Each structure stands twice: as structure tokens, then as C-alpha cells.
Amino acid sequence: MAEPRAPRVKLGKFLYFKKKYVERLLSGGKVTTIRRGIVTPTRDRVYLACNGRVLGEARISSLRFVKLGDLTDSDAKRDGFKSKEELVEALREIYPDITKEDWVTVITLE
Numbered sequence: 727m728a729e730p731r732a733p734r735v736k737l738g739k740f741l742y743f744k745k746k747y748v749e750r751l752l753s754g755g756k757v758t759t760i761r762r763g764i765v766t767p768t769r770d771r772v773y774l775a776c777n778g779r780v781l782g783e784a785r786i787s788s789l790r791f792v793k794l795g796d797l798t799d800s801d802a803k804r805d806g807f808k809s810k811e812e813l814v815e816a817l818r819e820i821y822p823d824i825t826k827e828d829w830v831t832v833i834t835l836e
Contacts, residue, residue, distance in 0.1 A: 732829040733763035741772045741784070741833075744820075747806065748776050756806030758834050760813070762821045764791055765831035774835075784835040795826030804834075 802813035
């Protein structure tokens with residue numbers, strides 16, 4: 727079996743979101759974001775952005791590294807989804823080749 731992919735990604739001062747997630751993010755219905763790979767922030771405060779516009783600022787309060795297949799319904803709810811299945815489906819829209827063995831980073835925002 728192939729070794730799971732775990733790309734290392736540095737997160738700068740901007741954290742970008744698709745437009746369809748902005749309302750949930752700003753209303754507090756989405757308090758995490760899940761990104762493929764091992765994401766390491768270069769700072770603890772980031773600007774939230776969408777379509778070239780800064781929406782606000784947030785503090786990264788925690789990071790958790792987990793394989794996609796080990797995400798839970800609780801992870802999905804904190805990310806603004808109804809279930810793990812719905813979350814995984816959304817992640818596959820962004821990362822079409824992601825597998826359950828790939829590492830993701832759960833970034834909690836305040």
C-alpha cells in the first residue's frame with residue numbers, strides 16, 4: 727500500500743474561503759476549516775478572505791492533524807456541515823483526488 731500523502735503547506739497572513747462558505751463562517755456556524763496536508767501557520771492571526779476581499783480577522787486557536795477517514799460527525803458540524811459524509815463530499819469538490827488515507831489539518835478559528 728502506498729504511503730499516505732501529507733503535503734506540507736505554510737499558511738501566511740490570508741486564509742481563503744469559497745463564497746458558498748462565507749455566510750456560515752461569518753455567522754459562527756463554521757468555526758473550523760479543514761485543509762489538505764499538514765498546514766503550519768506562520769502567525770496566530772490571519773485575515774479571512776474571499777474573491778480578493780478581506781472579510782475580517784481571526785485567531786487560530788488550535789490545529790489538529792488527522793487522516794481524512796478519521797474525521798467525525800463532530801468535526802463536520804464544527805465546519806458547518808450536517809455529517810461527515812457531507813463534509814467529505816465538499817472536500818472532494820476542492821481536492822478531487824483526496825483519499826481517506828490523506829492527512830488534513832483541522833484549523834479552529836476564533
